[in-house]
Amino acid sequence: MTQRTDVVVIGGGQAGLAAGYHLRRLGIEYVVLDAQPTPGGAWQHMWDSLRLFSPAAYSSLPGRLMPLQEGQPYPDAGHVAAYLANYEKRYHLPVRHGVQVQVVRDEGRLLRVETDTGIWRARTVISATGTWTRPFLPAVEGRREFTGRQLHTVHYAGPAEFAGRRVIVVGGGNSGAQIAADLTGHAEVTWVTRRPPRYLADDVDGRVLFDAATARRRALDEGRPDTGGVASLGDIVPVPPVRAARDAGLLTARPMFTALTPTGPQWADGTRQDADAIIWCTGFRSALAHLASLRLRGTRGHVATAGTRAADDPRLHFLGYGDWTGPASATLIGVGRTAREAAREIALLIR
Missing domain, CATH: 3.50.50.60 (FAD/NAD(P)-binding domain)
Structure with a gap:
């Protein structure tokens, strides 16, 4: 037809x-x-x-x-x-x-x-x-050899299925922070980010982000210097659950690991950690x-x-x-x- x-x-x-x-x-x-x-x-x-x-x-x-x-x-x-x-x-x-x-x-x-x-x-x-x-998974050495569970943000449904498990959450954006905060109290969580987490000010929300993005586009269209837009403010909006976990000291991020072994991540200094699951909040x-x-x-x-x-x-x-x-x-x-x-x-x- x-x-x-x-x-x-x-x-x-x-x-x-x-x-x-x-x-x-x-x-x-x-x-x-x-x-x-x-x-x-x-x-x-x-x-x-x-x-x-x-x-x-x-x-x-x-x-x-x-x-x-x-x-x-x-x-x-x-x-x-x-x-x-x-x-x-x-x-x-x-x-x-x-x-x-x-x-x-x-x-x-x-x-x-x-x-x-x-x-x-x-x-x-x-x-x-x-x-x-179209979830994105980074090319990490040994990713296919890890024997635990791997899932992306799109497959995360909630903390119940990870109760008592050792979970690695990868990603320094909003999804990574929200999922890591969501799992605290349910699982043994390790939050991993490529750079130290950058929180926006606690009084910043989507209204400010929209204004910042609009101002950046206007500046570029008019040939003025790039204002940096949202990226200049930070990566993570501290919504109440994230703010609570952060302020309780439960959102301390580790640097990104360099490889995966069959049992978990390995860092550049040779340190290893066993894990049952990895959640890729990688965009x-x-x-x-x-x-x-x-x-x-x-x-x-x-x-x-x-x-x-x-x-x-x-x-x-x-x-x-x-x-x-x-x-x-x-x-x-x-x-x-x-x-x-x-x-x-x-x-x-x-x-």
Whole structure:
């Protein structure tokens, strides 16, 4: 079956929903194709204790404030997933769940989007697939020889399954700090980071991060010196559980190990430690395999862009992958602005 529309949005998480909201306001015909069988994007797969970096009012998509979560100044993942599901329903966004996009091909004037349920032809495509499906594992000597359990952030569900175990948590970002804090009191935790943990000030949250990312992008666009953006402030937002564990002395990081033995990590000085499990909180890469046939990939897997638009193909836009697709565009509060800009550009192109 082949269908046609003006815009195909690939991905029904926060970026895809924000795109849908702005396309709908402009009266543009579109469809959102989402591989997930149910609404909520990647948030429905995150661990229960995960907390946002900002209060609900500062973690909202365009048009609808996120409601407060009772007793939680920083909402958890389940609250965010429910908000996204409600947002999709409230605005009657045409999201088709359980549709796996396989490849996007160039058909001259149109783009051909091949899925496991049929084919779409569109004048433009917005790729909003995020990074959750592409976890990154570093190349560490002996990683395949370790006989314990290894998992990435995406597979972490909570501390119960690690009760009484010796767990190594690798990663000096927010996920590493939150998971290490979550495991304290349940497991014997060793937190490992490439450099000493850099906490933001305790009164800093996502509002400040969004402002810092926006100021950096504005400075670069205007040819002024790089402000450093979020990276200049630190790596870890001390949400309440992280702050409590840190202040109790339970988040003392060790330097990164140089290799893995069958029983655990080994450091440069020869020190070894036995472990039952290693949790790699080592980040993600953009999920862009569906665009491979367009041959647009550049350095570090990114596509050269002008704003959200592919520099070499004005029919293709990117939303929600990080600063290369707009300041703070991988955040709930940040993606709305870039989604609006993409929708406006698309409107000019197709009309």
